[in-house]
Amino acid sequence: METYNLSTSQNVTLQYRVASVGDRLLASILDNLIRFIAIFSIFLILMTAIGTDAVSAQPLFFLLLTPFIFYHFLFETLFNGQSPGKMILRIKVVKADGSQLTLGSCFIRWIFRLLDIGITSGMLAVIFIIINGKGQRLGDILASTTVLKLSKKRGLNDTIYVDIDDSYVPQFPQAEILTDRDVQIMKEVLNALRDNGYNEITTTLLKETRLAIAEKTGAKSDMSHQDFLVAIVKDYNAVNRV
Numbered sequence: 001m002e003t004y005n006l007s008t009s010q011n012v013t014l015q016y017r018v019a020s021v022g023d024r025l026l027a028s029i030l031d032n033l034i035r036f037i038a039i040f041s042i043f044l045i046l047m048t049a050i051g052t053d054a055v056s057a058q059p060l061f062f063l064l065l066t067p068f069i070f071y072h073f074l075f076e077t078l079f080n081g082q083s084p085g086k087m088i089l090r091i092k093v094v095k096a097d098g099s100q101l102t103l104g105s106c107f108i109r110w111i112f113r114l115l116d117i118g119i120t121s122g123m124l125a126v127i128f129i130i131i132n133g134k135g136q137r138l139g140d141i142l143a144s145t146t147v148l149k150l151s152k153k154r155g156l157n158d159t160i161y162v163d164i165d166d167s168y169v170p171q172f173p174q175a176e177i178l179t180d181r182d183v184q185i186m187k188e189v190l191n192a193l194r195d196n197g198y199n200e201i202t203t204t205l206l207k208e209t210r211l212a213i214a215e216k217t218g219a220k221s222d223m224s225h226q227d228f229l230v231a232i233v234k235d236y237n238a239v240n241r242v
Contacts, residue, residue: 017149018135019091021126024147027085028117034084035068073110077103081145090150096134097144100181105143112139162237170235174217182216183236185209186229193226 042064067074075083081093081101093109095101116125116137125137135146189209193202206225213232214220221228 019089019147019149021129023089023091023149024125024129025122027083027089027091028122030085030088031071031083035071039065039068070110072113073106076101076109077106081106086147091147092150093140093145093147095144096136096140096146101145105145108143109139109145112137112142115139162234164234164238168234168238170238171231172217172219172221172235173239174219175232175235176239177217178213178232178236182213183233186213186233190226190229190233 043061046061046064072083076086076093079087082091086092093101093106095105116122116128116139128137128141129135132141135148140146186209189202189205192205196202206229210225210228213229217232219228219232221231223231
């Protein structure tokens with residue numbers, strides 16, 4: 001399985017699995033099936049409501065079909081790089097440089113989907129993905145995106161949320177200046193340590209992440225790298241709790 005090194009804005013490099021051609025193909029099939037069922041359901045509802053006068057129903061039918069033309073663009077924009085098919089297959093579109101996925105990137109992917117998958121029946125996409133080696137079809141290359149495989153282990157521990165007591169007092173109030181993305185990166189590094197233990201890669205990740213967060217917040221401590229990141233995550237939750 002090919003991997004992709006994703007560099008974050010804190011200059012921390014995280015390693016992910018690139019979504020396979022099979023995963024992307026199956027996700028596309030599922031999305032097409034979902035669209036077909038939705039369109040067919042709309043057709044049945046209209047025919048039931050209007051009766052046999054199909055001609056008068058055509059303008060309304062085509063109007064209701066409009067969102068389905070923009071299906072992938074809308075879902076990937078609104079759901080942070082995932083369509084329903086991608087959600088089921090646990091794959092996700094991300095920016096190749098680790099930055100936030102943008103409206104423009106989603107639009108470029110959608111436009112070139114017509115060529116990558118539509119006109120060429122997916123053959124051009126498959127060729128580019130295999131040759132490129134970074135999980136990128138032509139639309140991804142032009143949009144500076146790729147598609148990655150998400151971990152199977154997901155839950156509250158994979159979010160920025162941690163459970164803290166109401167009486168908890170933050171050790172580093174500077175955590176307030178961090179973003180959700182910063183905290184998500186720290187959680188991913190801590191989860192990598194949880195899943196793989198201490199090794200050369202996780203030790204380096206801990207150190208680089210700790211240095212980046214310490215530089216951004218100005219927080220200083222003699223804690224170990226792991227304890228420091230755990231404390232910062234807890235403090236971020238504490239200073240931002242409702």
